Amino acid sequence: MIFTSDNGPWLVKGNDGGSALPLRAGKGTTYEGGVRVPCIARWPGRIPAGTVCPEMAANFDIYPTLAKLAGATVPEDRIIDGRDIWPLLSGQPGAKSPHEALFYYRGNALQAVRSGRWKLILEHQPQGSKETTPLALYDLETDIGETRDLSAGYPKLVQRLQQMAEKCRDDIGDSVTGRTGRNCRPPGKV
Secondary structure, eight states, rough: OOOOOOOOOOOGGGGGGGTTTSOOOOOOOOHHHHOOEEEEEETTTSSOOOOOOOSSOOOGGGGHHHHHHTTTOOOSSSSSOOOOOHHTTTTTTTOOOOOOOOOEETEEEEEEEEEEEEEEEOOOOOOOOSSSSSEEEEEEETTTTTOOOOOOOOOOHHHHHHHHHHHHHHHOOOOTTTTTOTTTOOOOOO
C-alpha cells in the first residue's frame, strides 16, 4: 500500500486548507510546502517498518517501480521520467535517489531545480503576481523552510544548477523563456 499526495496544503482555503510548516508555502508554489508531500509505503515482509528515507523521489517514480515489481516493462517508445525507487522503498543500505536532479514546474513554467540537498529557485514571475521572485539557493538539509538564500556564497553551484535547468528547458520546454523543448511530454489522461 502506498499513501501519498500530489501537492501541499491549499493556501487559498486559509486555515481550512492545512499547513505545511515548517516547510515554506503550499499548493500552487514550487517551494517545498507546495511540492514535498508525505509518502508512506507498507508491505509487510518487504518494506521494513519504521524506516525513513531522506532521498529525492517523485510520484512519477511509482509507475516504473510497481511495473518492475509486477514483472512488467515500461514502454520504450516514449520517454518515461520516472525511475525504479524500490531500493529506497525497501530500505536497502546505501540506496540513493535515481535522479541527479528534479525540476519544479508550475504549469509550463520551470521555476526551480533540486539536486540532492540543494535547491535553486529560478527567477520567475509567479502566476497572478506582479512581482518577480528572485533567484535563490537553499540548502534543504539545514534550511527546510527555505528562509536563507545562499546563492551569493556558492556561485559555482548556482551555475551548475542553472546549467541543469537549461538542459531541462531544451528537453521539456519552459513557457517563461518561450522554449518548446524537443521532447515535450503530453499531459496524462484519465
